[in-house]
Amino acid sequence: MSDTSPSMQALRAPQAYDRTKVTAGIAHLSVGNFHRAHQAVYVDQCLALPGQEGWGILGIGLMDVESERAKAKALQSQKGLYSLTVYPPEGASSVSVIGSIVDYMHAPDDPEAVLTRMSDPAIKIVTLTVTEGGYNTDEKGRFKLEEPHVAKDLQNAVPSTSFGYITEALRRRRDSGAGPFTVMSCDNLRHNGHVMKTALLSFARAKDAALAEWIETNVTFPSCMVDRITPAVGPADAARLNTESGLDDKAPVFAEDFIQWVIEDKFCAGRPAWEKVGAQFTDDVDPFEQVKLRMLNASHSMLAFPGTLIGHRIVHLAMRDPNVSALLDQFLQRDAGPFLNAPPGMSTDQYGDMLLRRYRNPAIGDQLLRIASDGAAKLPVFVQDTARALVRDGKDHRRVAFLLAAFTEYLKGVDDKGVSFPVVEPNVTPADFTLVKDPDPAKGIHLSVFKGWGVETSPAFVKDYARLRTQIQTEGAGKTLAALLKEIG
Template sequence: MTLKSVDSLPSGVVAPDYDVASVRPGIVHFGVGNFFRAHEAFYVEQVLKDDPNWAIIGVGLTAGERSERKAAQYKAQNCFYSLTETAPSGDSKVRVIGCLRDYLLAPDSPEAVLERLSDPATRIVSMTITEGGYNIDESTGEFDLTNDAVQQDLKTPERPSTIFGYVVEALRRRRDAGHKAFTIMSADNLRHNGTVARKAFLGYAKARDAELASWVEANATFPNGMVDRITPTVSSAVIEKLNKASGLEDDLPLVAEDFHQWVLEDSFADGRPPLEKAGVQFVDDVTDYEHVKIRMLNASHIMLSFPATLMGYENIDQALADEDLRRNVEAFLNKDVIPTLHAPPGVTLEGYRDSVISRFSNPAMADQILRIASDGSSKVQVFWTETVRQALERKTDVSRIAFGIAAYLEMLRTVPDHSEPTFKAKQKELASAEDYESALKLPSFDAWRDLDTTELNAKVIELRKVIREKGVRAAIPA
């Protein structure tokens, strides 16, 4: 028995406040992971009572047993799932989310995905495909046309397999049918995620058909957005715990912190849901909000997780309880980040710092360090670049940054469960090298290679030696 309807829910579980049967899809979302379900879907859920035309169709892009099992679970539950929001105090609230109205597995039903994307009722195509999912060549900063899957899509554009192929083929059909373009909205944790998405999709479109690309560029929009909510992986043990607490029988429950934020540029090609009623901040420019979140929360997340992985910690709250690791993260924020950061209206950097530390300490999240540390190469480039460049240009202390890099490189070399999806054979070879210098050639550090890195690199090498000879704790800057 699984969660199939919202007609009879246990006491204390919040049901959708709209008639689920009457809502209509207006959004297609690629990458139905936990963050999307606790963030974008959470916001959309709250405005369907005001405008029922913005329900969501989820799309999975990957084939295989795991993907098929996930699709079957969504179908079995009519795409309902429960979300438990838990504060650092331990107080929790459980609600059932109903805005996800179907789930399509693209490899099994490619034409169904294209039909849904081509339907003029679809006015937003959103995505959470990870920081590294936009196929941007790290060496050139441009869309990578040499990617095998992209090459195949360019050869057979009407039978796509990548998100770029699906979206551009659907836009071609819409143009030919006289329909409007849709908004392409990244909800990934990237600085200027809309700009990155624009580069990726237009890069593919130009390679396919220059005239089509011009139409897409003139008619589609790519709003930038800053997204924030800690949403950990849900193990079978956590599923059992969540269901016991809620009284539900849900195969797809998830847990998230009570904090959530979405700052979004109000740039939509064909309308949008009234998300401001759910707390979304619509602004002309998200830059300052992005900088604060990425340079403080995300940057300290990996500054904590890389050494914590080496020290054997499993969850972020456990790592933050280590006095040495906490002291290092706080010093990183206070000395390396805050002095070079501009706060947007209504935000104090010291208050934001305190919020970050409080959120990391929430034991109910049991936020897995390996999850946070994964795809470290992409995250280092996105989360640390500005802070590193500021330190190098201002010639300030680089010890904490060097420690973070040293811990990252030692993690690459020694932790077998660590995942770096953007690494190819050459990068894997550099990452696993036993010497102290080779890994510094990784593209992870390209964003500041134009500056004088002599002191930084020397410090990284020094701290890698300390980690190997005396352990991580001995390498933490005083």
């Protein structure tokens, strides 16, 4: 989006530091809106501190699709600069220009140039936001070597996946004596450092066993927990953001005012002073991850699938539906919270209340379909542990059974009003869709997304799942939810 009218101003570098002195010490793979509203913000604030000028970001786009090419063109034309508008639940918004991305490369255009940069000793950390489904693991956490893009990377010298780029860059660094870099996942995955390590070592062993051994000995994989609601930016959003800011920005982003980053302090080649700009370092990220994934991300799913079926499309508007709001509140307080090992001093009840306030922020306008996308990768990460615990302890499982029933019906792509919506589920197989269409509603419990949860072995859970699916089909998700809440009391 570009408006060249006289009222629009060109982006200018942040005044807090001299950007001409900043060099890239971090390479980030897959530069989405979340990265630009989260990690890049922490780095931007670090660059204003003395001695931090070597920690700029080299952004690397991986996918060879039109949207990624457009993003690369936009950010390259603006020398990595972009505007971030932050909206609190109440009060005025604020706009800042983020300058931490000092270079941007689109990997499919020149893979060799990307590998050369990643092999440079100046790069000390490689971070990723490739989505929950981007780690290519099965329900048991095993890396899938047979996946077509992975199999192609294992055979070819020119990589296309994150695993291929990282492995080849580390091979070159080992051979040249440049040494290792830290690899850090910034995605919403439990134990994301361990998941990343397992995936990369599995790929590397299939490629070169000796290299895999070197990586395991020398490279560190810290876990971290990230949190900030960052909506998608469509053309209308970009126009609105630029009108509000008065800037001519081809790649604006916006987010809520809440931001959090908890990091395991395991960096083999140094790191920025993130602790001086609000990040929290810890020896044990797990309690923070557990609370965030099983409350925030899980309740987002509890909102997205039933909400979409009912006919809602925007988060804060869905939260005005008293039944949807009650469902989330009950899930957080009765289902998710009681099974959590929260960090010392944290109240899960208060955390749940804070989440509901964040969801009601009218300025964010986040889309339910964005949250719902790739649910087959998200639900096992966010909801499986709670579902298993409810079944194991004989607790009330009906809200989670309703969520699973709603997800199954969501896959049909039609809401209560008969309005079709796009279903973006790259991890749902043709066999899964056959189960969705089966006239026996209980068959849906055998979808691959639910494999390994243990819910299929509970006759009571399967009975409620099938009953709720049937009710959604005949009466709609809205009436089913209302009846469920009355039934539960």
